[in-house]
Every structure is written in C-alpha cells, then in structure tokens.
Amino acid sequence: MKFLRIFLKVLLGLVVFILLFLAVSLAPVDETPYQQMPYYTQTKQRLAQLPTPPLAKAPIKAGWAKVNITPPYTTATGGYGARRGKHWHIVSDSIYARAIVLDNGGTKVAVVGLDLLITPPTVAEELKKRLPEVGLRWENVYMGAIHSHNSVGAWAPGLVGQLIAGGYKADIVTRITNGVLNALRDAQTNMAPVQVGYGQTDASDHIYNRIGFSGPTGPLEGNIKLLKLRKISRPGLAGESALLCSFSGHATLFEDDMDAYLSRDYPGSLVDRLEKKSADFAVFLAGAVGSTGPQARGKTDWQEIRNYAGDLALRIERTVPKIQMQADSTLEMLTLPLGLREPNPRVIGNWRVRPWLFYAIYGDYPSDLKALRIGKTVLLGTPCDFSGELAVDLKPAAAKKGFNLMVTSFDGGYIGYVTPDKYYNRTTYETRDMNWFGPYNGDYFKEMMTGLMEKL
Template structure:
C-alpha cells in the first residue's frame, strides 16, 4: 500500500510538471489580421522612409567571377532531416560562389549566387562585418541560393538547423564568407561597359504543385543577359523548380543538383559566365524523368537549357544604366511553429531550438527588370499577385528565394490550415504572411 501511495505521488508530480510545461510552452495561434499588428505598422513606416534611388552618373559597367568553395574535407549533406547529419563521401560536382558586380557611377551592387541549400544566417552576420573591407555594405548585396539538397551543410547552430544541415562547423561559415568576399572583389576587377537584356520562356510542364493548390504557379525561366563591349557575356537565370532530384536517402554525393548541370552547360555553349538562383520554389517540385538521380539531373538540366537556348537569340541587350537596390527590414508576427491547427509552441521554445534571426526583403532594379528577394521558400502562387505592380510600370519581374536568411515557407494564406509539410511544419511565423509579403514587395516595386 505504501508503494502505491509513493507511486501515486510520483505520477501526480509528473502530471503537474507536464501541465506546467505545457502552460509555459504552448499557446493558441494568433489570427489577428496583419494590418492590425504593430510589426506591420513599423514595417510600413520603414518602407515609406526608404530613400529614393539616385540618378545614374555613368553608363552601366558589369563584371563577374566565381570561386570554388568545395571543402577539402567532408561535411554533413544539407537538405534532409532523414539523413541525420550524415556526411557526403564523393564530390559529384564542385560547389561555387558566383558574383556579378554592377555600377553606374552612383550605385553599385553585387549579385551573389550560392551553391547551397539556403543563404546561411551565420554567413550573413559575418558579411555585415566584413563587406566594408572590399568597399561594400550589406545593403549593396543581393544574394540567393540554388537550393540544392545535396550541397554542403554544417553552416548553422541550433537543433532545427542541425536536423536539416547537420552538426554546426564554424569552418564552413568562414569558407563560404571568404568565398563571397573573394568572388565580389574578383568581379570588381573585371568591370567593363555593358548592356543588359531580358528574356523568359515557359517551363510550367517541368514543375508540379507540391501543396495541391489551385493557384497559378510561376513556371517561367527568367533570364538577364549582360554583354560587355569586349563581347563577353553573362547570364543570370531564375527558375522555380526545387533542386531535389537527388533522393532524400542519397546523401553520399556532394552536388549542385540540376542548377549545377544547367550552368555548366550554359557556360560551355551559350555564355562566358552563368549564375542560377532559385525562384519562387515554395509550392513547387520538379517533374523529372530518368532511371537514376544522375540521369534525372542530366535530363532536367538539358530540358531547361534547350528552352533557354531557343530564347537567347530573342534577347537583345541595350544600353541602360538604371540601377538601384533597396533593403527593407521586415517585422514578423512572433514565432508560430504549430503542433496542432490552432496551437503553437511559445516563442521562447522556438527560439531555443532554432535561434533568432533578422529577416528582410531585397529589391534590385537593373534596367527594366526588378528582382525581389525573400528570406524563405517563397511560393510561386504569390508571384501572380506581385506581377501587376511591375506590369503597370512596364517592368520585368524576377522573384528569388533564400535572400539573406531563412524563416521557413511563405505560401498563400488560404492554405494556412492545410495539413501539408509546407503549410503546417514549415510555416513558422503565423497566418497572413502571403498577403503581407506580397503587399511589401509591391511597395518596393513602387519605390524603385
């Protein structure tokens, strides 16, 4: 009988502890419309206060460079939690930092493409400190990633990051940071007068809607072509297919997936330099064909390259020195990682396992093209809501993901309660972000 009383007290104590833990760790989802929040008002004020773009003082100049950052040691393979930090063993293809530097006498910017899953927040913090060493500020940089799920991991501390990208290794942060600085500095040394042209071609048949939505996906391959007076050319390419052609269980290979195969082919046949950035991939997966991962990559990159090559003769670069870049610090609802439809973990617990990272939107205008960068897997379905803002001004639009941080997925708000990976597991900052992001991105277009 005494044993039962002791056991009862122990169980009661455990029950009290569980109740207390739940009380301090779980909260209801806050569905306050974003227009009624403080973070919205503050971000809107910051948007209004962004400075006007200065007029160009000289013709456009462009330069470009790439730096191989493949480590001489193995690292975790970033991209899938199922791999549990397992290291790659074989270099299928090397990984790079690529940069295009543009100047017009009053504005300069560096476009940076990383052969990584995302732009690691730890790298961003290092860049903010070190970019002045090469004459740049963070506000001058537009950055993105190819989103390969078979690239280097180990670039972020915290439980969630280590599930996705393996154990943190400060050497990786240093290596990526040094590669970016070197690529930008090297690109500056190749500056020469240049013209710019835009083109696009449809590849909607090569993607599918991963969340089963009914909205229009962003299926265009978008291209910016830079041509120096010397005759050298560079291509900047964006597309919204997830770089997930390697099976999630196949973490043995270090690879750039299809974006790497694509830029290699473009540099062999069509341009002196090519840079790829993941577009609005937040709703889309690739429709690939092949018996092996490697065959799928070759076929997919080949299908994209063939459409690009048919489009290139239609792109006629012209002189245009319009160049401006804006950075908008973005307020967010407090963390809303959900455990049930209407229940979430409290911010202290989310921050303990993931960390606290600033978020921002970038806007870059090059000639008659506007690039918008988001710190997330941004849904292609939302591009249709942004495009009227550029169409009415006669501008082209390129939207990219993974700009300077990572806050999960941003998808159309009507899917918020849909129990899918993208909308439940990876929506970390609550409802209405689809409308909020598109409103701020349209505001940036107006500012440019």
C-alpha cells in the first residue's frame, strides 16, 4: 500500500507538472484581423517614413564576383528535418557567395546570392555589423538563396536550427559572412557603366502546387525572370555581361536519402550552363517557392537535375538574345523592417506554442521586406518561403506602375512559409507545420509589398 501511495503521489505530481507546463506553453491561435494589430500600425508608419531614394548622378555602373565558400571539412546538411543533421561527405559541386554591386552616383546597392538553403538569419545579423567594411549598409543589400536542400548547414542554433540545418558551428557563420564580404569587395574592383535589360520566359510546366492535393488552388508564378547587365565597351565590341535569374521551382530534385552529397541542385547546374552560353557571370535567386514543387523527369536524381536545368537553360538561351538593352540611371533601394504577429505555430488543433517557448527553441530574428528597382525592373525580397500564388496577385500593382516584377524568397530573416490566407486551415506541411506567425500574413505581405512598389 505504501508503494501504491508513493506511486500515486508521483503520478499526480507529474500530471500537475504537465498541466502547468501546457498552461504556460500553449495558447489559442490569435485570429484578430491584422489591420487591428499594433504591428500593422507600426509597419504602416515605417513604410510611410521610408526616405525618398537619392537622385541619380550618373548612369548605372556595375561589377560582379563570386567567392567559393565550400568548407574544407564536412558539415551537417542544410535541408530541413529530412536530413536529420546528417553530414555530407562528397562534394558534388562547390558552394559560392555571388554578388553584383550597382552604383548611380547617388545610390550604391548590392545583390547577393548564396548557394544555401536560405540566407541564414545568423549571417544576416553578422552582415549588419560588418558591411561598413566594404562601404555598404544592410539597408542597401538585397539577399537571396538558391534553396538547395543539399547545401552547407550548421548555421542555425537552437532546436529548430538543429532540425533545419543540423548542429550549429559559429565558424560556418563566419565563413559565409567572410565569403559575402569578399565577393562584395571583388565586385567593386571591376565596376563599369552598364546597359540594363529584362526578359522572361514561361516554364510553368516545370512546377506544381504542393498543396493542390488538399483542395482547389490558384495559378502560380511560372515564369523564369531575367535581369541582364552588360558592360558598355568600345563600338563593335561586346562587353562582359551578367545575368540575374529567378524561378519558383523548389530545389528538391535530390531525394532525402541523398544527404551524402553537397550540391547546388538544379540551380547550380543551371548557373554553370548560363555562364558557358548566355553570360560571363550568373546568379540564381529562388523565386516565390512557397508550396511550389518541381516537375522532374529522369530515372535518377542526377538525370532529373541535368534535364531540369537543361530545359530551363534552353528557354533562357532563346530569350536572352531578344532582351533589349539600354543605359539607365534608375537605381532605388528600400528596406522595410517588418512587424509581425506573435508566433503562432500550431501543435494541437487550434492551439499554438506561446512566444517565449518559440523564441527559446528558434531565436528571435528581425525580418525585413526589400524592394530594389534597377531601371524598369523591381525585385521584391521576402523573409520566407513566399507563395507563388501571392506573387501572381502582385502582378497588377506592378503593371500599373510599368514595372517588371521579380519576387524572391529568403532575404535575410526567416519566418517559415507565407501562403494565401484562404488556405490557413488546410492541414498541409506548408500551411500548418511551416506557418509560424499565424493567420492573415498573405494579405499583410501583399499590402506592404504593394506599398513598397508605390514608394519607388
């Protein structure tokens, strides 16, 4: 009987502990419309107070460079939970930081593309401190990543960081940061006046909506977007050229069991081919990849990558010669610090983890929306896997302003997936597991991104 009484007391204590833990750890999802939230008012005020970009003093000059950031040792693979922190040990292709620096005498900006899963928030925080070393500020840098799920990991601390990118190593953050800074330095040593042009070509047959199984969905952004820069040379001589390429197909052609390989997936194969046939330098930025999967063809992962990149390259090669180039002086950059609802990751029904617990296992990183105008082309950068459906919704606002629009993901912070609000209660990976900041973010992001375009 004595043993039973002790057992019951221990059991009761355990139940009381669990109930107390749940009480302080869980709360109902906050479904207050975003227009009624303080973060919305604060972000609207920040948007209204963004300074007018300085006037141009000269036509745009540009330079570009890349730096190999492949570690000389193995690391965990950055590729979400499927990798489970496993290390790659075969370098299929090297990992780079790529940079394009542009200057019109009044504004100097940089576009940085990383051959990583995302732009690590830890790297973004280091860059904010160190960018003055190369004559730039965070507010004038536009970041992106290729979103390969077989790239270098180990750049995110905490439990969620462990699931996304494996065990944390501070020297990896330093290595990536140094690579970005060196690419920016090198790019500024070869700057010259450039002509600017834009082109696009349809590749919607290469993507599908990953949440389509859960019900009806809308159209996706299926165009390959191309921004071309060509250095002005002597008459009759073609100058060096750079190609900024964006597409919305998830870089997941390597299956989960291929964690042994370090690879840039199809974006790496695509960039390598573009640099042989279409431009002297190329950089790829993942577009609106939220809920967008690749339609692959091939018997092996290697064949799928080769076929996928090859077909995209063929379409680009047919498009690039048609791009009309001209000198331009328009260069504007806006960075909007983004207020957010409290974290609302759902765990049981409509119950969510409280903020203290979320920040304890993930970290609290600031996020921004970015807008970069180069001539008539506008790039909008988001701190998430941004939905291809939402990118389509932004097209009318861009057309109204006469802009060519490129929407990209992974600009420095990372808040999970942002998908259309009407899908919030669907039980899919994109709309439930990876929706970390609650309802209504789709419309909120669209409003703020449209506001940025209006400010340009």
